[in-house]
Amino acid sequence: MKARVHVMLKNGVLDPQGAAVRHALGAMGFDGVNGVRQGKVIELDLADGASEADVTAMCEKLLANTVIESYTIEMS
Amino acid sequence: MRAAVVVFPGSNCDRDLAVAMEAAGAEVSMVWHKDSNLPDDIDIVGIPGGFSYGDYLRCGAIAAQSPICQAVAAHANRGGFVMGICNGFQVLTETGLLPGALLRNAGLKYICKTVGLKVETSNSAYTVGYNAGDVIDIPIAHHDGNYFADEATLAELRDQDRIAFSYTDNPNGSVGDIAGILSENRRVLGMMPHPERAADVGHGGTDGEALFRALVGALATA
DSSP states (O other): OEEEEEEEEOTTSOOHHHHHHHHHHHHTTOOOOSOOOOOEEEEEEOOTTOOHHHHHHHIIIIIOOTTTEEEEEEEO | OEEEEEEOTTBOSHHHHHHHHHHTTOEEEEEETTOOSOOTTOSEEEEOOBOGGGGOSSTTHHHHTSHHHHHHHHHHHTTOEEEEETHHHHHHHHHTSSSSEEEOOTTOSOEEEEEEEEEOOOOSTTTTTSOTTOEEEEEEEESSOEEEOOHHHHHHHHHTTOEEEEESSOSSOOGGGEEEEEOTTSOEEEESSOGGGSSBGGGTBOTTHHHHHHHHHHHHHO
16 A cells, blocks of 8 residues: 655745746746646555554654645555 | 753754853753653753754654654653754744744745844843844854744734744745744744854854853753
8 A cells, every 4th residue: 555645835835946946937938837836745655554544644743744734645 | 050952963053052051151961862861950952953864854854753852842841941943943843842834945045144133022031131122143054944834823922922033134034034932931942043153252243142141040040
């Protein structure tokens, strides 16, 4: 079982890296981009018995800082 | 006054902090991140600047889960004093001992320079050596010092006079120009600027000295 965790800055939290990427895209001539948000993807190779609830606990305690970040979990 | 300074892999201001505390009259012991207990009879714990655990995942995130940080949290929850400088501030927000978070600098660049700091309150063991409104020169050196907190948290910090220091010329995008904050009981301080780097004439500035002197004075008589 694998879990893929997507961590993004919450809406309303300034994302200067995303803004810099958008600026760079604009400078390259890609002017069809209104905004860029940059996040991270964390892949977990889970041992037998580990559940989505366990991954949620991992997100709450370590993988995301819920003061500034939101997360989604994909199990596969 | 007895102090402990925590050393993580990647800490690089640990000895500077210990020297500044010792110069002010504290007896300092260094504590390794894998230790699960603080030395007995510790008055204050210092969490130093640096790049604990390589800043992996988020600055301070891994350090916040280390064995020693559980002991630091227990110390703070018992009403003990804790000061976190730079990476130490990031660690304290990650442990939840202080509210908010430190984001990447708004200008994306690592900034290393001396900045003006306004002392917002003299009502703490850390700032009692200054007058509210004083402007002091203290160096900053960080990539992720952009303080963020939601509106409700900011209002609470302001209402409770818990903003310790603010930038006179905001270098990193911090909300409300905030450079350092206090816990609700005023015993936990987190600040991005480095007072320990302005505590000796050899540093080129001594405006941070009063913080350590006041702290040692306040805790010695406590």
